[in-house]
Amino acid sequence: MRNKILEPLTESQREAVTHVEGPLLVVAGPGSGKTRVITHRIAYLLDLGVPPQHILGITFTNKAANEMAERVGRLVPRHGVWLGTFHKFCVRVLRRYGERIGVDPNFVIYDTKDRTDLIRSVMEDLRIDRASLDPRRVESIISRAKNENCMPKAFAKRADNDLVARIYERYQERLLELGALDFDDLLLQTARLLSDDEEVRAALDQHFAFIMVDEYQDTNAVQYQIVRLLSRDVPNLCVTGDPDQSIYGWRGANIRNILRFEKDYPSCRIVRLEENFRSTSSILEVADRLIANNTLRKEKRLRSTRPPGAPVRLRAFETELEEAAAIAQEIRQQVRSGQRSYADFAIFCRVSALTRTLENALRHAGVPYQILSGVAFYERAEIKDVLAYLRLLINPRDDLSFQRAIKSPPRGVGDTTLQRLAQVARAHGLGLLEAIPLLLDSGQVRGKAATSLKRFGELVGEWQKEVDGPVAPLIRRVIVESGYASWVEGTDRGQDRLENIEELITAAQQFDVESDSGGLAQFIAESALATDLDRWDQDGSTVSVMTLHAAKGLEFPVVYIFGLEDGILPHARCVDSLEQLEEERRLLFVGITRAQEELHLSYARSRAFRGAFALTHPSRFLPELGIAVEELEQEMDRAAWMDRSAARSRGPALPSVGRRRASGRGRQVVSGSSSNGCEFQVGTWVRHPKHGVGRVTQVADAGEFVKVTVRFDKAGTRSFLAPMAPLTPLD
């Protein structure tokens, strides 16, 4: 048995695996077998006779947790070790001990959308105009505060934003009233529990004698504190991570947590895994050159164990359409010729908004794909609607869910009725659902609204009797009896939406079968914590499309990264500070190091944005890769590219001065404009069907097209590519 665990390991991997007592830091470069180390170490501990319940494995994503559970299972069947995300772990702790710090054990979890809704409603209550203070900004400030372990009181003392402090305070009060925790609270309340309740802390510290934390470079202040509090008396803490792959600074991750591990645990052992078994040396060299440009970094070399393989390609396209089409066609060809299967390919981009064009191209080329975008499956409207009903059954005070459920399907209860209901509820300190009888008795509501409300209350009462039974039949009952199913069927994409609900029911069936599942509350909690990525099927015969963030931890034989343009990668919001810029560089580094055999990078010189075309600049990271850019038509101006990158590194962006080719390839849209440009000149008055009359302020060469900038009275200044723009000259 022990041989099976230790044999396949390298020297340093074995060193990490066989380290048992005391703190251990594994600094693991990409593709260095980090997951293998963790899973084999768990197996090793089990083999030594450590009871599985004393081992705790914490990851950031469900996917990572599942993969680990599965791989440990291959070494030790039915191992019984708890492996899960930080958030899941916190849910578990809070359900059991949360009451000691005033957390309702039946709490519901509010996701980002619920949070948005609640913050908006709080701002309404406080009569804060949305125009004067953007709710989205408020959200991110509050979330940031929570990730820094800063509660409303402490936040108010910082006092740089009075208004936000008031919203924050009220928001927390509302969550408490509603019996809800948002994502950040799961961590925050757990940290509070562990630091305020020594009895619980000590018990859990003892209980989880062996703790392993993956991706430690991505821990935030609260997660850091939780880990610290659980490894004080029994510090058998093993963390793994790679500072070069820290990409979650924007949500409060603190790269210093991993950098100071040695100081936190002076007796710790450090093992470095620097051999890369994943990528060809060509790919690795590119990654290495790129990341060497980060200044806030400990020097580290990646050692390749593989031959050079195919060179990394970097291509420039005129438009995003060509870029997408080229990727789709290439993949199709490689599969058709039998060299590859679709599952070998992954396509990454910085922002999920970029996938639309790509999707079209893939569909057009008949390439099967799965998108793993930011929009989680469980955030789809229909899923949220159904979950709102379920949440209401568990927690009748959950007004947010009530409001959602009562409106879908529309049943004749509108804002006016709801406002009256809210008044009554507030007067009696009840939830909206609970206040229905009072409102009806008061006689304030009559007619359809009254009967609908009454019926709704009765139905919920009926369903509540079933909450301890299996989940799947309950869902089915709810969607039929509420009229939701028949209503949704008649809406836009009704069939699709119904299918999504079916998928939820399938998940519920699965959940029902698992013996130790914790009932409806647990199902809802897991749904809130589930992501798109969890539904991902790597063995399926499809190309995978995802963001660079989502790609972390994965690997593919062939990787495409597209949209490598300034403003996209690095993202426009990240170019102002060196720290953020370097995080963007790490993001590209993560993407590059996912590739095993082939890596294709590309950018487009123009891209549709907000419905209009705009010119782009190549990413400032591209010159750092040390590879030449290929033009769509070979030997075309390498010089122009060099100029541009030189200009880039010198300073602020210069207007892109491209060349104009005599003929476009496979483009139908070019027409109407004469060879020397177009009919627009600076000063020309033009009419736009939507924006009305405006005046041309700028005419610039844009590769093959001409960019026309027009100032409109109302719409302000906008740019168009001349041949496509619906502009009519007025002269």
Add this chain to the structure above:
DNA sequence: TGCCGGACGTAAGTT
């Protein structure tokens, strides 16, 4: 009173 369609403003990443 509630619902629907056009106008308007707006867009990072994830648990």
Add this chain to the structure above:
DNA sequence: ACGTCCGGCA
């Protein structure tokens, strides 16, 4: 190209 808001209609 998209969701959200407001005003008019049922």
